[in-house]
Amino acid sequence: MTDIAAQKAATLPAFRTRVLPVVVVDDADHAVDLARALWAGGIDAIEVTLRSDAALAAIERIARHAPEVVVGAGTVLSAQQLHQARDAGARFALSPGCTPALLQAALSARLPFVPGVATPSEAMRAAEAGYSLLKFFPAESLGGPDTLRAWAGPLPHLRWCPTGGITAARVADYLALPTVAMVGGSWLTPRSALQAKDWGAITALARDAVQRSATGAAAPQP
Numbered sequence: 492m493t494d495i496a497a498q499k500a501a502t503l504p505a506f507r508t509r510v511l512p513v514v515v516v517d518d519a520d521h522a523v524d525l526a527r528a529l530w531a532g533g534i535d536a537i538e539v540t541l542r543s544d545a546a547l548a549a550i551e552r553i554a555r556h557a558p559e560v561v562v563g564a565g566t567v568l569s570a571q572q573l574h575q576a577r578d579a580g581a582r583f584a585l586s587p588g589c590t591p592a593l594l595q596a597a598l599s600a601r602l603p604f605v606p607g608v609a610t611p612s613e614a615m616r617a618a619e620a621g622y623s624l625l626k627f628f629p630a631e632s633l634g635g636p637d638t639l640r641a642w643a644g645p646l647p648h649l650r651w652c653p654t655g656g657i658t659a660a661r662v663a664d665y666l667a668l669p670t671v672a673m674v675g676g677s678w679l680t681p682r683s684a685l686q687a688k689d690w691g692a693i694t695a696l697a698r699d700a701v702q703r704s705a706t707g708a709a710a711p712q713p
């Protein structure tokens with residue numbers, strides 16, 4: 492990893508939301524309505540996971556038809572997927588983990604990338620590779636805000652996007668930590684609401700999340 496240690500990861504595009512919806516899109520025809528429903532509730536970014544056949548088409552449609560929402564790709568597991576996501580229009584990418592190949596691919600592609608980590612050693616390796624905003628996954632199983640509070644002692648320079656098992660009720664607990672930039676989660680976009688095209692329900696969940704995030708601490712600088 493020494494060859495990439497001198498490089499610095501591209502910074503995330505600016506968006507105002509501190510709650511990042513993590514979505515599995517089964518039907519690309521729903522993607523634009525979904526993005527607009529989130530936007531109507533005050534959320535201007537979305538993570539479309541590469542866990543469905545429709546994911547890349549969904550990213551492409553959001554990028555093209557709902558550009559007010561910053562679209563990113565989630566569950567990016569390989570350099571090939573990272574390139575596919577970028578080519579589809581993803582403006583950032585996240586992964587549940589990080590491999591040297593992924594870290595290098597994102598640096599070379601200049602695509603803002605949020606690697607997933609679960610231990611201080613993984614975080615230190617990602618930081619060595621030039622990344623300072625990391626995904627803490629799976630956040631709730633790993634001890635939630637208490638763990639990030641403990642890590643802030645030796646690792647105060649790192650910023651976090653905790654994801655995994657988080658619900659609306661926990662948003663403010665995470666955002667109260669000065670090292671937490673945003674939280675991610677699927678609770679904002681339940682599969683049942685997507686299948687029923689219940690965009691009103693998704694807007695209501697987005698609005699609720701935005702209200703809860705307003706009670707957290709000010710966003711930390713990356």
Ligand SMILES: O=C(O)C(=O)C[C@H](O)[C@H](O)COP(=O)(O)O
Pocket residue numbers: 513540565566567585586587588607628654655656657675676677678
């Ligand atoms: O796909 C990825 O890149 C992941 O790292 C996993 C997701 O972030 C979690 O699956 C979030 O889902 P919930 O736990 O339901 O909120």
